[in-house]
Amino acid sequence: MDGSAQRTLLITLTGRDRPGVTSRLFGTLADFPITVADVEQVVIRGRLVLGVLVAYADGADIGRVWTAAEKVATDLDMEVELATGRTKSMPRRRGRLHVTVLGAPLKPAAMAGIAGRIAANGANIDRIERLAQYPVTCIEMDVSGADPEGLRAALAIEAAEQQVDVAVQFGGLHRRAKRLIVMDVDSTLIQGEVIELLAARAGCLDEVAKVTESAMRGELDFEGSLRERVALLAGLDAAAIDDVRREVELAAGARTMVRTLKRLDYKFAIVSGGFTQVTDALVDDLGIDYSAANTLEIEHGKLTGRISGPVIDRAGKATALERFSREAGIPISQTVAIGDGANDLDMLQAAGLGIAYNAKPVVRQAADTAVNVPYLDTILFLLGISREEVEAADAADATPPPAT
Known part of the structure; x- marks a missing residue:
C-alpha cells in the first residue's frame, strides 16, 4: 500500500470497559485489506475510549469495514464513531515532551491554564493520563510540536499562578534512561537539619x-558557615550524635521512593553537607549505593568543633555526583539530582534532571523542575511511575511464596 497518498478511517469505540474489546475489534478488522496507522486507548473510571486509525487504498470497499465496526459496537453495547479522511503520510510524531502536573488539590482552572499555555506555544496534547490521585493528583500529558525551553518557561509562570507543580521533560529514551538518583539529605531525604538537632543539645540552636x-x-559561603556552626558544637558529648541519629525522621514518602527505584534497578546515592555519623546509618537502613558527607571530629568522646577532612560544599556535591556516575558506569545525562538549598545548585545543574524539592526560590528558578508538596515519593511520578504500579509491586512483595 502506497504510504504517500492513503485514505483513512478513524474508528472510535466508547463504552464500559471489559476484557476482549480490543481483540474483538482487531479480529474483525483482520478480514479486510487495511493497515493499522495509529492506536490510542484510555480507560477512565471503567469507561473505555479506543481509537483506531486504519489506512486503505483508493478503490477499496471501505463500506464493509464501516458495517463490520458498527456490528462490533452493537454486539459489545458500545457507541461507535467513524470518520474518513486522507493523509499524504503518517510519520511517527517527533519531538515529544512529557508535561507532568502535580496538584493537591488539582483544580479545573489549573488544567485550563496549563492546556492554554501549551496551545499558545503552538503545541498539541496527544495523550493525557492520570498517574496518581493521592497523596497528590498527578496528570501526565504527551505533548508534541513545542519548543522545550519556551514551553518550560511559560508553564513555570502558569504553575506559580495556579499553585501547582509542572515538569517538562523530553520523552522516549531521554526519560527512561535516568538510572542514578543523587539526593541531598537534610530537609530533603530527612526532615530538618542534623546540625540544628545537635545545636539544640549544645544550647546554641538560635x-x-x-x-x-x-x-x-x-x-554566605557554605564552607565558612559550616565551620562557624560546627565550632559552636565544641565540647558536646559524642553520645548526643547517637540521640540525634535515633531522632531523625525520614521525609514522608522517602522509604517508598527508594524502595521502588531500587526495585527498578536504579542506583541511589546521597550527598550531604551534614555528617557521616548520621548518613552512614541511612545508607545501611535504606540500602543506598553511594554516599558522601562531612565528618565531625571527635576526641576523648567529645566534639572538637572541627571537621575532619575536606568539606562537602556546593562544588563538592557536584564532584560527588560525577564520581558516583563514573563508579556506577552511568552517564551524567542519565542522572537525577534532588535538593533544596543553594548548596545543591551545582549538582542540580550538572545532572540530567535537576529537581528542586520544597526549595528556596533561587533553587527553584535554577532547577529543571520543582516539587513543592511534602511527599518525596511524588518524584516517582516525574519519572513516569504511577501510584498503581508502586502499590502493585508492594503487594507482590508482600505475598508469601507458595508452599513447596
Whole structure:
C-alpha cells in the first residue's frame, strides 16, 4: 500500500470497559485489506475510549469495514464513531515532551491554564493520563510540536499562578534512561537539619539556625558557615550524635521512593553537607549505593568543633555526583539530582534532571523542575511511575511464596 497518498478511517469505540474489546475489534478488522496507522486507548473510571486509525487504498470497499465496526459496537453495547479522511503520510510524531502536573488539590482552572499555555506555544496534547490521585493528583500529558525551553518557561509562570507543580521533560529514551538518583539529605531525604538537632543539645540552636538559613539562601559561603556552626558544637558529648541519629525522621514518602527505584534497578546515592555519623546509618537502613558527607571530629568522646577532612560544599556535591556516575558506569545525562538549598545548585545543574524539592526560590528558578508538596515519593511520578504500579509491586512483595 502506497504510504504517500492513503485514505483513512478513524474508528472510535466508547463504552464500559471489559476484557476482549480490543481483540474483538482487531479480529474483525483482520478480514479486510487495511493497515493499522495509529492506536490510542484510555480507560477512565471503567469507561473505555479506543481509537483506531486504519489506512486503505483508493478503490477499496471501505463500506464493509464501516458495517463490520458498527456490528462490533452493537454486539459489545458500545457507541461507535467513524470518520474518513486522507493523509499524504503518517510519520511517527517527533519531538515529544512529557508535561507532568502535580496538584493537591488539582483544580479545573489549573488544567485550563496549563492546556492554554501549551496551545499558545503552538503545541498539541496527544495523550493525557492520570498517574496518581493521592497523596497528590498527578496528570501526565504527551505533548508534541513545542519548543522545550519556551514551553518550560511559560508553564513555570502558569504553575506559580495556579499553585501547582509542572515538569517538562523530553520523552522516549531521554526519560527512561535516568538510572542514578543523587539526593541531598537534610530537609530533603530527612526532615530538618542534623546540625540544628545537635545545636539544640549544645544550647546554641538560635545562633546555628540563623547561620544555616543564610547559607541555604546562598547569602554566605557554605564552607565558612559550616565551620562557624560546627565550632559552636565544641565540647558536646559524642553520645548526643547517637540521640540525634535515633531522632531523625525520614521525609514522608522517602522509604517508598527508594524502595521502588531500587526495585527498578536504579542506583541511589546521597550527598550531604551534614555528617557521616548520621548518613552512614541511612545508607545501611535504606540500602543506598553511594554516599558522601562531612565528618565531625571527635576526641576523648567529645566534639572538637572541627571537621575532619575536606568539606562537602556546593562544588563538592557536584564532584560527588560525577564520581558516583563514573563508579556506577552511568552517564551524567542519565542522572537525577534532588535538593533544596543553594548548596545543591551545582549538582542540580550538572545532572540530567535537576529537581528542586520544597526549595528556596533561587533553587527553584535554577532547577529543571520543582516539587513543592511534602511527599518525596511524588518524584516517582516525574519519572513516569504511577501510584498503581508502586502499590502493585508492594503487594507482590508482600505475598508469601507458595508452599513447596
